[in-house]
Amino acid sequence: MAVTIKDVAKAAKVAPSTVSRVISDSPRISDQTKKRVRQVMKELGYHPNYIARSLASNKANVFGLVFPRSGNLAFQNPFYSEVLRGITQGVNEIKHGIQLAAGSNKDEIYNNVVQMVQGRRVDGIVMLYSQQKDKITNYLQGLNFPFVIIGKPFENEGKITHIDNDNISAAKEGTEYLLNLGHEKIGFIGGNKNLMVTIDRLAGYKEAMEEAGLPVNEDYIVYEEFLISGGKHGIEQLMNLPEPPTALLVTDDLMSLGVLTTLREKKMQVPEDLSILSFNNSMFAELTDPALTSIDINIPELGYQAVTNLMAIINNPKEPVKRVIIPHTLIKRRSCKQNY
Amino acid sequence: MAVTIKDVAKAAKVAPSTVSRVISDSPRISDQTKKRVRQVMKELGYHPNYIARSLASNKANVFGLVFPRSGNLAFQNPFYSEVLRGITQGVNEIKHGIQLAAGSNKDEIYNNVVQMVQGRRVDGIVMLYSQQKDKITNYLQGLNFPFVIIGKPFENEGKITHIDNDNISAAKEGTEYLLNLGHEKIGFIGGNKNLMVTIDRLAGYKEAMEEAGLPVNEDYIVYEEFLISGGKHGIEQLMNLPEPPTALLVTDDLMSLGVLTTLREKKMQVPEDLSILSFNNSMFAELTDPALTSIDINIPELGYQAVTNLMAIINNPKEPVKRVIIPHTLIKRRSCKQNY
DNA sequence: TTGTAAGCGTTATCAC
DNA sequence: GTGATAACGCTTACAA
Numbered sequence: 001m002a003v004t005i006k007d008v009a010k011a012a013k014v015a016p017s018t019v020s021r022v023i024s025d026s027p028r029i030s031d032q033t034k035k036r037v038r039q040v041m042k043e044l045g046y047h048p049n050y051i052a053r054s055l056a057s058n059k060a061n062v063f064g065l066v067f068p069r070s071g072n073l074a075f076q077n078p079f080y081s082e083v084l085r086g087i088t089q090g091v092n093e094i095k096h097g098i099q100l101a102a103g104s105n106k107d108e109i110y111n112n113v114v115q116m117v118q119g120r121r122v123d124g125i126v127m128l129y130s131q132q133k134d135k136i137t138n139y140l141q142g143l144n145f146p147f148v149i150i151g152k153p154f155e156n157e158g159k160i161t162h163i164d165n166d167n168i169s170a171a172k173e174g175t176e177y178l179l180n181l182g183h184e185k186i187g188f189i190g191g192n193k194n195l196m197v198t199i200d201r202l203a204g205y206k207e208a209m210e211e212a213g214l215p216v217n218e219d220y221i222v223y224e225e226f227l228i229s230g231g232k233h234g235i236e237q238l239m240n241l242p243e244p245p246t247a248l249l250v251t252d253d254l255m256s257l258g259v260l261t262t263l264r265e266k267k268m269q270v271p272e273d274l275s276i277l278s279f280n281n282s283m284f285a286e287l288t289d290p291a292l293t294s295i296d297i298n299i300p301e302l303g304y305q306a307v308t309n310l311m312a313i314i315n316n317p318k319e320p321v322k323r324v325i326i327p328h329t330l331i332k333r334r335s336c337k338q339n340y
Numbered sequence: 341m342a343v344t345i346k347d348v349a350k351a352a353k354v355a356p357s358t359v360s361r362v363i364s365d366s367p368r369i370s371d372q373t374k375k376r377v378r379q380v381m382k383e384l385g386y387h388p389n390y391i392a393r394s395l396a397s398n399k400a401n402v403f404g405l406v407f408p409r410s411g412n413l414a415f416q417n418p419f420y421s422e423v424l425r426g427i428t429q430g431v432n433e434i435k436h437g438i439q440l441a442a443g444s445n446k447d448e449i450y451n452n453v454v455q456m457v458q459g460r461r462v463d464g465i466v467m468l469y470s471q472q473k474d475k476i477t478n479y480l481q482g483l484n485f486p487f488v489i490i491g492k493p494f495e496n497e498g499k500i501t502h503i504d505n506d507n508i509s510a511a512k513e514g515t516e517y518l519l520n521l522g523h524e525k526i527g528f529i530g531g532n533k534n535l536m537v538t539i540d541r542l543a544g545y546k547e548a549m550e551e552a553g554l555p556v557n558e559d560y561i562v563y564e565e566f567l568i569s570g571g572k573h574g575i576e577q578l579m580n581l582p583e584p585p586t587a588l589l590v591t592d593d594l595m596s597l598g599v600l601t602t603l604r605e606k607k608m609q610v611p612e613d614l615s616i617l618s619f620n621n622s623m624f625a626e627l628t629d630p631a632l633t634s635i636d637i638n639i640p641e642l643g644y645q646a647v648t649n650l651m652a653i654i655n656n657p658k659e660p661v662k663r664v665i666i667p668h669t670l671i672k673r674r675s676c677k678q679n680y
Numbered sequence: 681t682t683g684t685a686a687g688c689g690t691t692a693t694c695a696c
Numbered sequence: 697g698t699g700a701t702a703a704c705g706c707t708t709a710c711a712a
Contacts, residue, residue, distance in 0.1 A: 002458070002705095004704095004705055004706085005705065005706065006705080006706095014682075014683085015682065015683045015684075016683090016684095016705090016706080016707095017682080017683065017684080017685090017706095017707080017708075018681090018682060018683075020706065020707060020708085021681095021682085021707095021708095023706095024707090028681060028682085029681070029682080030681060030682090033681080033682080047454070047458035047459065048458075048459065048705090048706080049395075049459060049460050049704085049705050049706070050455070050459030050460060050461055050706095051391055051394045051395050051400065051459070051460045051461065051704090051705080051706090052395050052460075052688090052704070052705035052706040052707090053705080053706055053707075054391045054688095054706090055389075055391050055392050055395050055687095055688050055689070055690085055704085055705080055706070055707095056687080056688055056705075056706040056707040056708080057688085057706080057707060057708090058688070058707095060391065062439070062461075070421075070424065070425040070428050075421060075425075076418055076421045076422070076623060078416055080421065081410075081415060081416045081420065081421070082416070084410065084442065085410045085415075085444075088410050088440075088442040088443055088444070089443075089444060092443050092444075092448055092452070097439055097440075097452070097455070097456065097461065098439065098440045098442075099402070099437055099438065099439045099440075100428075100437075100438045100439075100440065102424065102428040102438075103428055103429075103432050104425075104428070104429060104432075108432055112432070112437070114387070115390070115437070116437065118342070118387035118388075119387065119388065119389060119390030119391070120389050120390060120391045120392075120689095121390055121391065121402075121437065227623075228623065228624070228627045229627075232627075257627065258627065261627050261628070261629055264629050265629070283416060283567075283568065284568070287568045287569075287572075287597065287598065287601050288601070289601055289604050289605070342689095344688095344689055344690085345689065345690065346689080354698075354699085355698065355699040355700070356689090356690085356691095356699090356700095357691080357692080357698075357699065357700080357701090358697085358698060358699075360690070360691060360692090361691095361697095361698085363690095364691090366697095368697060368698085369697065369698080370697060370698090373697080373698080388689085388690080389688090389689050389690070390690095391688090391689080391690090392688070392689035392690040392691090392704090393689075393690050393691075394690085394704095395688090395689080395690070395691090395704045395705070395706085396689075396690040396691040396692080396703080396704055397690075397691055397692090397704085398691095398704075460705095681712105682711100682712085683710105683711080683712075684709105684710085684711075684712090685708100685709095685710090685711100686707105686708090686709085686710100687706100687707090687708090687709105688704105688705105688706085688707085689704105690703100690704085691702105691703085691704085692701100692702085692703080692704105693700100693701085693702080693703095694699100694700085694701085694702095695698105695699085695700080695701100696697105696698085696699080696700100
């Protein structure tokens with residue numbers, strides 16, 4: 001069996017509680033004893049049993065991460081590895097672990113979350129997506145369990161701390177950029193209709209169109225998955241219109257990749273025949289041909305802030321609800337062009 | 341505070357131990373009591389505290405996953421989301437949780453692993469990569485802690501259960517496919533030199549060349565990261581040779597994407613000017629132009645088998661060491677062409 | 681500054 | 697079949 005606090009206590013000729021205090025570096029222990037106890041810990045190769053610690057202190061020091069379902073291929077989007085990078089950095093700074101809730105369907109993930117939460121395996125949850133009428137979100141809220149959302153909550157926006165971009169403004173600015181290039185027939189390829197990110201980006205698009213005094217043509221708006229294939233389907237629909245758009249707002253780089261591929265098959269040139277303004281500025285954006293003009297949303301920072309804010313909520317139950325907005329930047333590359 | 345086993349016991353007028361037995365569906369409890377206790381559990385909304393259970397039973401029911409460092413962008417490779425899909429399925433079937441060890445540098449990840457292991461937070465570990473002289477692998481082996489590797493161990497191959505493809509054969513078959521198309525000047529773009537997958541695929545490539553009686557030109561062999569940029573750098577080097585190859589073995593689809601992009605910039609045609617045989621058959625493979633001929637290695641199955649075999653090791657300490665080989669398939673698309 | 685002892689919510693080993 | 701009760705390894709009043 002492994003070395004316990006008692007073994008250390010015995011060897012150092014102190015009480016177990018003293019060892020515990022040394023571990024937590026309590027100021028009420030003399031430097032001398034600390035030194036001695038630490039020495040013994042080292043000699044015996046002691047390592048705290050976190051499970052026992054969790055039980056006694058009622059703290060897991062682990063956060064749970066909720067992914068969209070992995071059957072849904074959208075989960076292959078580089079968004080998740082990038083956000084994970086920020087999360088990883090955050091939890092390492094506060095010496096927390098991360099546990100995943102994932103599965104091939106909604107129920108599986110939901111059960112995962114219930115077990116993490118009720119099983120006391122995590123102190124808080126980061127939701128990596130946000131969508132309408134989400135069972136998990138409702139569950140956590142009902143329990144008043146600490147959690148944050150990356151994205152904008154569907155409802156109770158004022159009650160749930162969330163880390164988001166200002167997607168309305170981002171899409172509005174993107175649209176305005178295209179408008180300024182002289183485009184009027186601008187298409188919109190959104191993600192899943194239930195996702196808040198889709199809803200917001202669409203709103204920004206419409207706002208810009210309306211402010212420019214242009215009609216919002218519903219035929220120009222399509223919804224697809226955040227996937228290469230989504231982009232393919234989306235562009236197919238738009239190009240089949242009697243009067244196809246001259247520019248496109250594509251809400252995800254992966255989709256843009258699909259759009260580009262399909263257009264190439266159709267022997268259409270980007271940006272000569274069609275301008276594309278993409279979102280997320282993932283690693284693909286600068287590697288396509290032409291490189292994509294894309295709105296960078298600083299994905300790792302979304303993850304990092306999620307962790308930081310979750311920790312704040314747990315440490316202080318009276319922590320005010322926050323809406324943290326991560327700034328976005330339009331990265332101009334070569335997929336947009338003046339329209340004459 | 342939450343409902344405990346004692347609350348249930350009191351309400352059901354039985355002993356806590358009886359409740360515990362009902363939970364584990366012990367055959368020594370009458371159906372009557374089971375029914376009654378279960379009823380009470382439902383009424384009170386009881387959920388077991390897994391932390392307490394872990395402490396008492398000395399089982400975490402959680403597996404740890406070790407990722408390559410997230411600073412290393414290679415971790416953005418779709419390989420990881422795909423392998424996660426298989427792992428997720430596996431752990432859900434056996435009702436286990438998953439905890440991540442990740443970080444921006446080797447030490448961070450190593451510390452993560454030590455904490456998971458010594459902190460008793462996990463019962464076993466899945467290594468999602470394999471490379472030479474890996475500190476973590478050595479640590480786990482020294483402790484005789486249950487773990488499996490996805491890929492081939494650098495050393496002690498006969499002592500570590502691992503889930504792998506037959507990468508030597510895969511690369512050999514791929515090379516032979518190109519040879520049969522009439523290519524003789526075949527280049528090889530590998531991943532990091534320390535990765536076993538690189539070493540094996542290179543070996544297969546060389547074997548095929550030698551068996552065909554062709555010289556292995558070291559200039560034709562380059563090592564890059566499993567990234568789009570890796571592909572770009574790789575192809576740059578090869579095209580700068582006085583006599584560039586007519587066909588390429590590219591050991592990752594993401595790399596192939598980079599190769600394709602660079603070639604397009606250089607106005608070179610695939611497969612007319614250069615044939616490309618790629619690996620992994622990730623979601624990009626069929627979406628590039630031309631679609632990539634790629635060797636499918638069934639990534640989710642690697643993950644699923646990793647979990648299954650890890651569980652077997654934990655359940656039976658005498659479980660024999662295994663080398664599980666997941667079959668590969670050459671998926672022919674449009675990136676390879678006869679050479680005249 | 682340190683020690684004693686109760687308790688965290690289970691499981692497991694005895695009894696009966 | 698079921699009930700006491702002692703672990704599991706730690707934290708944390710409360711004492712001293």
